[in-house]
Amino acid sequence: MFSLKSFLLGSIFFLFIPQLFAQEFTVTGTIYSEDGHVLEEAYVYLSEHKWAVTDETGFFQISSVPPGRYTITVSRLGYQKQNLDIIISSNEDDLLQIYLEELIYNNKAVVVTASRTAQELEDVPAPIDVISESEIQKSGASTLKDILLEQTGIALSPNEDNSIQMQGFESDYTLIMIDGQPLIGRTRGALDLSRINVSNVHQVEVVKGPSSALWGSDALAGVINIITRDATDPFSINAYSEYGSRNRYDLGVSTSFMKNKSSGTFGFASNGSDGFDLSEEEFGKNQNPFDAVSLNAKLKYEFSSYTSLTVSGRYFRNQFNGEAITTVADEIISIEESGWQDDSNLQVRFETSPISRLSSSVVAYSTRYEDLSDTFFEDPEEEDIRTNNRQGLDRLELQNDYSWNNKHLTTFGAGATQEFVRAERFQGERTQTGSFLFVQHQYNSNEKLYLIAGARLDNHSAYESYLSPKLAARYRINDYFTVRASFGQGFKAPDFRTLYLDFDNAGSGYRIYGTKNILSEIERFNQQSLVAVELVNDISALGSLEPEYSTSYNIGTTFLLPDEVFRFSVNAFRNNAKNLIDAREVVELVDGSTIFGYLNINEARTQGIEVESTMTLFKQLTASIGYQFLDAVELASEERTLIRNSRVVTEDVEFEVPLPKRPRHSGNIKLFYREPVFDTEFSLRGIIRGEYFFNDTNADGNAEKNVDEFVEAHTIWNLTIGKRFGTNFRVQIGSENLFNYTDSEFLRFQPGRTIFTRINFDL
Amino acid sequence: MKHTSILFILISLFAITSCDNDSDDPETFTGNFETAQDILAGVNGFTFFNLRTGEVVTDSNSTNWDLGFQNAGFEIFIITNGGNRGPGQGGGILLDVDYDQVTEVPADSDFVVESAETYSIDPNPQGWWIYTATQLEPNHAVLPKTPHTILVRTANGGYAKLEVISYYQGNPDTSSPEFANLQTRPAAGYFTFNYEVIN
Numbered sequence: 001m002f003s004l005k006s007f008l009l010g011s012i013f014f015l016f017i018p019q020l021f022a023q024e025f026t027v028t029g030t031i032y033s034e035d036g037h038v039l040e041e042a043y044v045y046l047s048e049h050k051w052a053v054t055d056e057t058g059f060f061q062i063s064s065v066p067p068g069r070y071t072i073t074v075s076r077l078g079y080q081k082q083n084l085d086i087i088i089s090s091n092e093d094d095l096l097q098i099y100l101e102e103l104i105y106n107n108k109a110v111v112v113t114a115s116r117t118a119q120e121l122e123d124v125p126a127p128i129d130v131i132s133e134s135e136i137q138k139s140g141a142s143t144l145k146d147i148l149l150e151q152t153g154i155a156l157s158p159n160e161d162n163s164i165q166m167q168g169f170e171s172d173y174t175l176i177m178i179d180g181q182p183l184i185g186r187t188r189g190a191l192d193l194s195r196i197n198v199s200n201v202h203q204v205e206v207v208k209g210p211s212s213a214l215w216g217s218d219a220l221a222g223v224i225n226i227i228t229r230d231a232t233d234p235f236s237i238n239a240y241s242e243y244g245s246r247n248r249y250d251l252g253v254s255t256s257f258m259k260n261k262s263s264g265t266f267g268f269a270s271n272g273s274d275g276f277d278l279s280e281e282e283f284g285k286n287q288n289p290f291d292a293v294s295l296n297a298k299l300k301y302e303f304s305s306y307t308s309l310t311v312s313g314r315y316f317r318n319q320f321n322g323e324a325i326t327t328v329a330d331e332i333i334s335i336e337e338s339g340w341q342d343d344s345n346l347q348v349r350f351e352t353s354p355i356s357r358l359s360s361s362v363v364a365y366s367t368r369y370e371d372l373s374d375t376f377f378e379d380p381e382e383e384d385i386r387t388n389n390r391q392g393l394d395r396l397e398l399q400n401d402y403s404w405n406n407k408h409l410t411t412f413g414a415g416a417t418q419e420f421v422r423a424e425r426f427q428g429e430r431t432q433t434g435s436f437l438f439v440q441h442q443y444n445s446n447e448k449l450y451l452i453a454g455a456r457l458d459n460h461s462a463y464e465s466y467l468s469p470k471l472a473a474r475y476r477i478n479d480y481f482t483v484r485a486s487f488g489q490g491f492k493a494p495d496f497r498t499l500y501l502d503f504d505n506a507g508s509g510y511r512i513y514g515t516k517n518i519l520s521e522i523e524r525f526n527q528q529s530l531v532a533v534e535l536v537n538d539i540s541a542l543g544s545l546e547p548e549y550s551t552s553y554n555i556g557t558t559f560l561l562p563d564e565v566f567r568f569s570v571n572a573f574r575n576n577a578k579n580l581i582d583a584r585e586v587v588e589l590v591d592g593s594t595i596f597g598y599l600n601i602n603e604a605r606t607q608g609i610e611v612e613s614t615m616t617l618f619k620q621l622t623a624s625i626g627y628q629f630l631d632a633v634e635l636a637s638e639e640r641t642l643i644r645n646s647r648v649v650t651e652d653v654e655f656e657v658p659l660p661k662r663p664r665h666s667g668n669i670k671l672f673y674r675e676p677v678f679d680t681e682f683s684l685r686g687i688i689r690g691e692y693f694f695n696d697t698n699a700d701g702n703a704e705k706n707v708d709e710f711v712e713a714h715t716i717w718n719l720t721i722g723k724r725f726g727t728n729f730r731v732q733i734g735s736e737n738l739f740n741y742t743d744s745e746f747l748r749f750q751p752g753r754t755i756f757t758r759i760n761f762d763l
Numbered sequence: 764m765k766h767t768s769i770l771f772i773l774i775s776l777f778a779i780t781s782c783d784n785d786s787d788d789p790e791t792f793t794g795n796f797e798t799a800q801d802i803l804a805g806v807n808g809f810t811f812f813n814l815r816t817g818e819v820v821t822d823s824n825s826t827n828w829d830l831g832f833q834n835a836g837f838e839i840f841i842i843t844n845g846g847n848r849g850p851g852q853g854g855g856i857l858l859d860v861d862y863d864q865v866t867e868v869p870a871d872s873d874f875v876v877e878s879a880e881t882y883s884i885d886p887n888p889q890g891w892w893i894y895t896a897t898q899l900e901p902n903h904a905v906l907p908k909t910p911h912t913i914l915v916r917t918a919n920g921g922y923a924k925l926e927v928i929s930y931y932q933g934n935p936d937t938s939s940p941e942f943a944n945l946q947t948r949p950a951a952g953y954f955t956f957n958y959e960v961i962n
Contacts, residue, residue, distance in 0.1 A: 592837060638859070639859075640859035640860070641856070641857060641858050641859050641860075642858055642859060642860045643858065643860070643865070643867065643869045646867060646868075646869050646870055647869055647870055647873060648856055648858070648869045648870075648873035653859075695900055
């Protein structure tokens with residue numbers, strides 16, 4: 001089919017001249033890309049000694065060609081090779097105009113997050129999404145948050161700025177990593193995804209469902225792994241600059257090199273804005289003005305084809321300032337706030353193959369996070385408040401992959417982690433240590449069946465050991481249909497907050513103590529005879545917390561046509577979460593005030609269906625839609641007094657309470673269109689959210705219209721238009737939230753319309 | 764057409780249950796109810812209420828009252844006329860069941876009788892009421908717990924079921940901004956409740 005098309009393309013521009021003289025001629029021509037750009041360095045071959053390479057104007061010339069019938073072959077890197085039959089019988093200026101079709105590399109995406117080993121995306125038995133570098137570029141996104149929100153099954157959390165929900169869980173339950181190592185620095189459990197600049201990202205891998213069997217704690221709802229780019233060219237430089245509404249700016253420069261055995265990438269990026277404000281009546285802004293910088297570097301040296309050393313690092317700093325209001329002794333006063341966040345990490349990775357069939361890697365990783373915020377009061381009498389919080393994590397990890405033959409691969413490894421947090425509210429520095437072992441076996445039978453089984457054991461100084469298993473299978477029914485099923489467990493360790501944070505608000509009638517201190521505190525009140533009632537049966541159970549965990553099942557199928565012309569996938573999931581930690585009133589004191597403690601009491605269930613479909617309608621138009629149905633409930637049980645057979649009885653009744661702030665229906669629409677005449681790329685993305693209830697206002701566990709507060713169904717549209725100028729420049733203009741949808745009451749983190757322009761330079 | 768048939772079925776069902784009531788077991792509720800509005804609870808003493816007449820009475824040492832109301836801050840008392848708190852045959856049961864779903868009166872022995880140690884109706888939060896504190900909206904409010912039904916044995920040995928609708932003057936909309944604002948919130952201690960008495 002293709003050769004017929006090339007033949008037609010070539011024939012249009014070919015001049016048939018009758019053979020008149022038996023002499024030698026000069027053959028000339030120009031080689032173009034399909035969209036009309038001249039192509040230099042194209043190789044034009046006529047016969048063994050008659051060939052040429054095009055110059056910077058795409059022109060070539062082959063002299064001393066005897067007349068006759070020839071097959072001319074034109075090839076160039078990145079384009080389809082073309083063969084044309086021609087007859088040479090005269091000298092003709094610019095005789096041939098040959099248009100080459102761009103070669104679309106159907107590069108099969110390779111992912112690592114699902115098995116800790118490189119696997120082709122379509123092979124992976126677990127639900128996984130990959131966001132490619134080109135998708136990030138086409139959208140014009142600058143931070144991880146922007147691009148994640150456009151994915152099916154990921155929603156912006158209404159609770160914390162720039163954090164996400166996955167499979168019905170808040171962001172505390174999703175592990176976020178860079179090159180397989182965890183990021184730290186969470187606020188109330190949420191990691192600010194706008195801290196991660198995507199300009200050096202090769203791809204983002206999103207595994208949905210628990211993955212603690214590979215990655216340990218926090219991978220309960222899923223894992224987001226950011227894979228940074230490796231150098232692929234001898235030398236390249238990239239610079240971009242963006243400016244948009246509310247003085248939003250984003251600029252950066254990055255460079256990479258590859259020479260002999262060493263390669264590296266370096267990048268600098270800076271972004272910021274004036275923040276945004278949805279309601280003038282409300283004091284302060286929804287987002288404070290900020291300025292952030294980030295630096296990254298990656299250096300790799302290859303000692304041999306299977307031994308290499310990679311050192312990579314990243315530094316981020318964000319500075320903010322703004323105004324807010326607060327309540328001091330029941331009086332509302334305005335305050336000024338300013339501060340910064342600092343986030344850095346360093347990773348050293350050594351890979352080698354000590355014996356045949358075994359590849360090993362050792363990773364040393366260190367990351368630090370610090371934030372500082374100052375609160376200034378207008379009243380000079382009032383003392384300014386400074387809070388400072390430091391966290392760190394150091395890890396050493398070893399992984400071995402042994403391939404028994406082309407069907408069996410065993411992965412095993414171990415590691416040790418040390419974590420600390422230092423903050424006034426934690427009374428100084430707190431340290432925890434942990435170690436882990438993991439093993440996994442993969443079986444791949446002649447492309448049809450693929451099985452993975454694995455488990456990980458986590459030992460920890462602050463809680464009991466935890467074993468997470470997983471089992472996953474993929475079966476390829478035929479060339480088009482694949483089915484997948486997986487089972488796994490995910491856990492989340494009790495964090496520093498639940499272990500150590502003491503908060504004494506005796507003025508408001510309550511105190512909260514961390515698990516490590518609560519027993520001694522209650523004992524202290526007991527000795528002073530201040531305890532009135534113990535509100536839980538077993539007070540001593542407060543002294544230790546177990547990890548929260550979830551058992552999860554995923555089953556799905558994919559229908560795929562060749563060349564990814566059409567792809568349809570559906571995945572059903574169910575997570576049964578147990579031991580969820582909640583603060584409860586545990587002791588009432590004689591003065592009527594209460595003490596709160598943390599308990600493993602809550603249970604939740606989330607289940608749903610995700611559907612994704614992508615189709616390439618013409619070569620220029622790609623459309624995709626995604627949909628998620630979500631049913632997320634907390635499972636509660638309560639002692640209830642009721643009448644059975646005319647007698648009053650008290651029994652435990654189990655009931656479900658819908659979890660708020662989660663749309664039942666959500667989805668997205670994405671259209672990418674490459675307009676061929678002016679070579680312009682259009683990317684339109686719609687993020688659709690169904691209606692959901694925000695607050696259970698009367699606290700009866702039911703969502704009721706007119707009583708509870710509902711967020712109405714809405715769609716946020718983002719549009720980006722990009723055009724290339726020459727081979728080096730790309731200009732984009734775009735609008736986020738094109739139709740300016742805002743809701744100052746509930747969607748507090750959704751800014752209004754942003755218009756931006758972006759210039760990108762590549763060399 | 765469809766509505767008519769449903770209505771017909773409902774009427775038939777109602778007729779059947781009514782027949783049952785009359786013949787076998789008279790101690791069932793019919794679903795008819797009265798509403799008592801803005802009964803102001805006592806602060807230092809009780810406000811006494813006669814469920815049979817629907818009136819507030821003052822003579823505490825009599826069987827003229829069935830319930831006594833007192834607003835004592837973190838305890839809200841609804842007492843019955845019996846045991847050590849009155850000369851009548853009163854008692855009470857607090858059920859965690861929707862008012863509409865309570866159709867029968869349980870065995871007499873299951874009624875809790877007032878004594879020095881116990882109240883027939885739990886006066887504490889999480890009994891028939893909740894206190895929202897700062898954890899729920901609206902803050903610092905006393906709201907009737909969902910579900911709850913109070914069964915009462917009256918002073919003369921009859922029965923009643925009761926559901927508290929509001930603890931604030933004028934039965935206000937507790938989801939309104941006026942209610943959320945402590946400056947404009949109506950006064951507390953005013954009981955509005957639905958009830959049905961059977962003998």
